[in-house]
């Protein structure tokens with residue numbers, strides 16, 4: 001597998017080694033020893049899986065507050081997403097900066113997101129399925145969100161009118177968010 005760092009420290013884009021043959025392909029989606037060798041030593045405790053039926057479905061921007069903050073390892077098993085992270089680490093030189101990545105069932109790229117980031121994605125194909133590992137259990141009391149179209153963040157989403165949950169449409173803006 002190959003790993004690429006990003007301008008946001010700690011964010012890693014991972015390309016697994018793919019074995020193709022006449023039957024199809026094989027890949028190791030997660031290999032504890034290999035990931036540890038590359039510094040991803042989180043103890044993942046929960047695997048999540050979501051389906052978004054419509055193109056332009058946007059989930060986010062989500063995070064959990066400490067002490068229940070989550071690191072995440074994201075991949076797409078059907079369809080494609082534009083995956084976005086926002087640096088919420090107040091001591092970081094890139095605090096408040098965002099970055100976007102194309103993840104798809106076809107390119108099989110994975111995104112590792114350490115604790116301290118908000119995360120969201122917008123689907124680029126219908127019936128897109130996203131699967132991700134997290135290193136802390138879901139905690140509704142610590143669950144928080146930031147408004148997807150916050151002008152301060154100025155995220156360049158691929159759609160201007162996404163399909164949102166009512167919860168995601170009502171999140172506070174970045175400057176009012178509890179961090």
Ligand SMILES: Cc1cn([C@H]2C[C@H](O)[C@@H](COP(=O)(O)OP(=O)(O)O[C@H]3O[C@@H](C)C(=O)[C@@H](O)[C@H]3O)O2)c(=O)[nH]c1=O
Pocket residue numbers: 048050059060062063119120121137138165167
């Ligand atoms: C995230 C989560 C939700 N749920 C429940 C709560 C709710 O009734 C239902 C749907 O929850 P949500 O609307 O928060 O689902 P969703 O909008 O898909 O939330 C996810 O979005 C992406 C961007 C992330 O980064 C994830 O960490 C997570 O926050 O599922 C769990 O039981 N466990 C979980 O881990």
